[in-house]
Amino acid sequence: LGATLTLPGIAGIALTMGMAVDANVLIYERIKEELRSGRTILSSLEAGFTRAFGTILDSHVTTLVAGILLYWLGSGPVKGFAVTLSIGVLTSLFSAILVTRLQIVTWLRRYKPKVIPLT
16 A cells, blocks of 8 residues: 555544544434433334434545545655544444444343443
8 A cells, every 4th residue: 555554643543443432422322312212222223323324424434535635645654644544434434333233232132121221
């Protein structure tokens, strides 16, 4: 790729970790809102992910476009930042949309809780 991992590259990794945390917080908040409105656990889960998807996708696509532009226009450390940012954004998007949902569904099937501890 012609990129170097430097301090800006590490900053790109840190930024994408923050984006991943933010995406999961957004999902959990949407699920909590649905639970408060009286929905069942499974319907709250589906509605929460559906409502959060647009916001998560928008923020990740916008950041990915910025990463692509930085890679295209930058050199050296800026390219390293752009590469780590772009890879991290794609990983974060995959994690928020698929991995988090899979973990929650697996947990629900295994333990069958009557209440989800989202406080």
